[in-house]
Amino acid sequence: MNKIVKLPYFLFCVALFPGTPLFAPAHATASSRAAAVLDSMPHAKRIGKVALSPDGNQVAYIVDGKLTVSAIDGSSPQQIAINGDPRLRDAVWSEDSKRLAFIADLPGDVPAAQIWTASASGGDPMKHAELKGYVQSPRFSPDGTTLAILFIENMPRVAGPLQPMTPLAGVVDEKIFEQRIATIELGTGRLNQISPADMYVYEYDWAPDGQSWVATAAHGSGDANWWVARLYLANSRTGEMREIYRPKLQLAEPRLSPDGKSVAFIEGLMSDEGSTGGDIYVVPVSGGVARNVTPHIKSSPFALAWTSSDSITFAENVDGNSGFASVGAAGGTVRTLWTGEEVAHPTSAAWASSPSGDDKFTTAIVRQSASTPPEIWTGPVGQWKQITTVNASVKPAWGEMRNIHWMNGAMRVQGWLMLPKDFDPAKKYPLIVNVHGGPSAACASHWDPGTMGPQSAMGYFALCPNPRGSYGQGEAFTQGNVKDFGGGDFRDIMAGVDAISRQYPIDTRHIGIRGHSYGGYMTMWAETQTHRFAAAVAGAGLSDWLSYYGLNDIDEWMIPFFGASVYDDPAVYAKSDPMHFVKAVKTPTLILVGDRDGEVPMEQSVEWWHALSTLHVPTKLIVYPNEGHMFIKPADARDYGLQSLEWFDEWFSKVQ
Secondary structure (H helix, E strand, O other): OEEOOOOOOOOOOOOOOOOOOOOOOOOOOOOOHHHHHHHOOOOOOOEEEEEEOOOOOEEEEEEOOEEEEEEOOOOOOEEEOOOOOOOEEEEEEOOOOOEEEEEEEOOOOOOEEEEEEEEOOOOOOEEEEEEEEEEEEEEEOOOOOEEEEEEEEOOOOOOOOOOOOOOOOOOOOOOOOOOEEEEEEOOOOOEEEOOOOOEEEEEEEEOOOOOEEEEEEEEOOHHHHHHHOEEEEEEOOOOOEEEEEOOOOEEEEEEEOOOOOEEEEEEEOOOOOOOOOOEEEEEEOOOOOOEEOOOOOOOEEEEEEEEEOOEEEEEEEEOOEEEEEEEEOOOOOOEEEEEEOEEEEEEEEEEEEOOOOOEEEEEEEEEEEOOEEEEEEEEEOOOOEEOOOOOOOOOOOOOOEEEEEEEEOOEEEEEEEEOOOOOOOOOOEEEEEEEOOOOOOOOOEOOOOOOHHHHHHOOOEEEEEEOOOOOOOOHHHHHHHOOOOOOHHHHHHHHHHHHHHHHOOEEEEEEEEEEEOHHHHHHHHHHHHOOOOOEEEEEOOOOOHHHHHHHOOOHHHHHHHHOOOOOOOHHHHHOOOHHHHHHHOOOOEEEEEEOOOOOOOHHHHHHHHHHHHHOOOOEEEEEEOOOOOOOOOHHHHHHHHHHHHHHHHHHHHHOO
C-alpha cells in the first residue's frame, strides 16, 4: 500500500536588496564600472512553487508565472494557460491526482485574483471565483469537493510586513484586515468565509477526514502578531476555533498526522514570518503537553511532513548546507538522509514503504547553488534527476563559492566566501562583508546575480557570515544573541574577517560592510565599534531602538529577543543602540530605504543620515518611493545594487 504525503514549499530567503531615489539622483544613468558589471550578470528564469502529485507520477511547476505539468521524469510537458495570460502561482494537486488548482493574479493597484482548476489529463481550465483582496494557499479538501484558501477581503495591498505599507492619513485608527480561511464549493463556485472574523490565520492544514483544520492564528493585526500566534483546531463547517497549544516562542509548519491524532510543527526563535527554523514538536490534536522530538539537534529544521502516524521527515539547514532527515513522532534518533551544498527547496514529496520495510522517498525540489542556476529535480532523496533545463544556457559570471569556518573563542562559526572572478592568489583584493537579514536566517550557496555575484565580478572577495543568531547550528546557537544584539554576533563577524584575512590575500585597507534589515542594523552598529571598514552601505537599518519601537509595525518580534519592551527595560536596548555610540562613526556610509517600510521605517535611516551629516561623516541617503522592506520594482532593485557597488568603488579608490 502506498502512503502519500506532501512537503510544503519553502522560500529560503537570505537577503533583500532594494533601490529608486527620492532624495539623490533618480536612477543612475552614467556609465560606470559597476553599471557594466551589473549589465553583465546572467538572467536566470525564476522557478516558483513545484508540486508533486499525490500518486507520485506527475509534477507541476511555475516558471516566470507560467504553469507547466509533466510526467515525473519531465517528459510530456504541457503548459496550462488561461485568457489574458496573467501570472499564475500556488499550484496544488487534488488528493486523487486528477486536478490542479492555482491562483491567477489580476493586474491593478490593489490585489485581486481568480481561482482556477485544471484537469491533469487536459481540457480547458475552469474558473471558480474572482475575488477582490489578497488570496493565497489553496488546498483541496480530502474528498475533492471543496477548495480552501486564505483570503483577506478588500485588502488594499499584498499581505505581509515586507510589502509597502499603506501611508497614514487623517484620523489614525488602525483598520485591521483579517486573513480568514475561506472555502469555495467547486460544484457551485460559492464562497464561504469560515474562520472567525476577528482572527488572522497564517497557516493551516486539512484534517484527513475533512471536518477540521489545524491552524496558526492570532487576534489583531496580521503584520504584527505572527510572533504571538497560537495553534488551533478549527471546525471546517462552523469555523469554531479551539486552542491546542500556546508556544513559548514562534511556531510554523503545522501538519496533522495521517491518523489525525497529532500535530507536528516547528517552534523556535524566528525573527520573520516565512523564515522558519527551530525544533520539531508534536502535540495531541486534543491538546496537552507538546514533545520536542529534536532536542539539541545541531541544525535548523524548516519544513516537515509525516511519513506515517509515528514518523516525520523534515528539511533542515545544516551548517550552511541543506539537508533532509527523519525522526520518530515520539522522539529518538534523528536519521540523516542527505546533506549538500545546494539550496534544495522541498516543495512536495510522495513515498511508499519498500518490501524490506525501509522508507523510499520520491521528492520534487528546486535545486540551486552559487555555481548552478535553479532547476527542478525529482526522485528519491539524494538520488534526484534533473527534469528541467529552463536555465541550461545560464552560466555564473562570478568566482568560486566556499563554505568556510572559523573560531571566536570557543564558538565555531560558519559562513560563505565567494572568491573574486578570475582569482589570482598572487594578488590582493578588497573584501565586502554581507550581513544577512533576520537575524533568524542564514546565508547559503544560492544563485546570486544581485549581491555577492556582482561584488565578485568587481574583483572583490564577498563574505556572508552566519554568526550566532543564525540558523544552521541548532536552536541554542539561534538564541545566542538574545539580549545581546551587537555583542557576540558582531564579534563572530569580526573574527571571520580576521580569519579570512590570514588565509586569503585580502587588502585590509579596502574592507567594506553592507546589509539590509538586521544586516543594515549590524552595519550601523559595526561603524560605531570599529574603524576598520573603508566604506559601509546600510539598507533599511535600525539606528535608534527607542524611536524604532514606537514607529515600526511589527513590535511583537522584539520581546523574545530583548525580554521586555523598550519602555519596561530601556537598558537592555541601550547597550545595543547605534545612536548611543554615533559620535564614534568615521566610516563613509550610504543609506538606502523604502519610504513605505513598515518593518524598519524610513525615519530610522533619516535619523542615521542626519546624525552622520551633523558629525561631518561622508554620507548619502537615498529614499525609494512606494517601496517597502522588500523592494518590488526591478528598476529600484537594480539601482540599489548599482548605488552600493559605486559607493564601495568610490571609497576604496580614495584609501591608499
